[in-house]
Amino acid sequence: MSPDQFLLLFVAALAAGALGSALGMAGGIFIVPILTLFAGAPFPVAVAVSLLSVIACSCASASPFLAAGLTNLRLAVVLEVATALGALVGILMIGMFPPRILFAIFAAVLVASAIQMLLGRRPPPPLPSAGADRRLRLASSYTEHGGTTVAYRVSRVPLGLSFMFGAGLLSALLGIGSGVLKIPAMDAAMRLPLKVSSATANLTIGVTACGAAAAYLLAGNVDLTLTTPIVLGSLAGAVIGARALVRMAGPGLRIAFVVVLLGLAIPMTSSAFGLTDLGGVS
Numbered sequence: 001m002s003p004d005q006f007l008l009l010f011v012a013a014l015a016a017g018a019l020g021s022a023l024g025m026a027g028g029i030f031i032v033p034i035l036t037l038f039a040g041a042p043f044p045v046a047v048a049v050s051l052l053s054v055i056a057c058s059c060a061s062a063s064p065f066l067a068a069g070l071t072n073l074r075l076a077v078v079l080e081v082a083t084a085l086g087a088l089v090g091i092l093m094i095g096m097f098p099p100r101i102l103f104a105i106f107a108a109v110l111v112a113s114a115i116q117m118l119l120g121r122r123p124p125p126p127l128p129s130a131g132a133d134r135r136l137r138l139a140s141s142y143t144e145h146g147g148t149t150v151a152y153r154v155s156r157v158p159l160g161l162s163f164m165f166g167a168g169l170l171s172a173l174l175g176i177g178s179g180v181l182k183i184p185a186m187d188a189a190m191r192l193p194l195k196v197s198s199a200t201a202n203l204t205i206g207v208t209a210c211g212a213a214a215a216y217l218l219a220g221n222v223d224l225t226l227t228t229p230i231v232l233g234s235l236a237g238a239v240i241g242a243r244a245l246v247r248m249a250g251p252g253l254r255i256a257f258v259v260v261l262l263g264l265a266i267p268m269t270s271s272a273f274g275l276t277d278l279g280g281v282s
Contacts (some may be wrong), residue, residue: 017237058206090172
């Protein structure tokens with residue numbers, strides 16, 4: 001790999017890590033299409049490198065989110081049980097689908113996530129806690145950058161757990177960090193504030209990605225030449241994104257994210273239907 005190629009991948013991963021970390025989705029959702037569409041990497045290799053970047057993003061952004069009180073640790077533990085089960089099922093399904101099917105699934109996830117972000121987030125329901133939220137003591141609060149305290153509770157926990165299972169399964173198959181489904185689930189189903197959803201998802205996606213990454217590593221799909229600039233860029237970007245999330249409101253970033261998601265979905269859809277010949281597609 002030439003120095004120019006290394007730098008380009010580093011910068012791309014930095015941008016992906018910053019944007020992904022700010023939205024709780026890590027950079028995996030961007031890394032896979034970057035490597036397959038522009039670096040010509042086979043899909044399994046792109047997924048493996050992406051999962052390693054997800055772990056890097058999760059670790060780098062965890063500290064700022066915890067320090068700001070945005071991460072709901074109790075909720076993270078509860079949700080990760082379902083996500084881990086989904087990831088195990090996904091690992092068992094690796095290699096069962098041709099790359100074009102995975103491209104189609106990826107494109108559908110990108111569009112669904114874009115629609116969810118475009119529709120916006122409903123305000124969280126009022127306190128007090130009820131049901132599983134009360135029994136598990138999931139209700140919490142955090143302080144905004146301006147000093148305002150925001151209290152919230154968690155709604156429809158069983159529905160949220162079903163979403164988490166699907167998120168874990170897709171994470172193992174697609175290397176997207178599972179945040180792309182966790183954020184809509186915590187938003188629409190569990191009615192959490194945006195910052196809490198993003199911070200909690202950022203913590204859990206790294207745990208989910210570890211198991212899937214190990215499976216790809218054992219299968220020999222990890223390309224160290226691609227991994228080095230991607231992971232280094234993801235680490236730097238995640239720190240930037242985490243610090244930005246603590247201070248921002250997010251409407252402008254939401255719109256930018258929708259544009260990026262739809263922009264990536266177009267070539268992925270084209271590849272799924274065989275209209276373009278991309279690396280890894282057969």
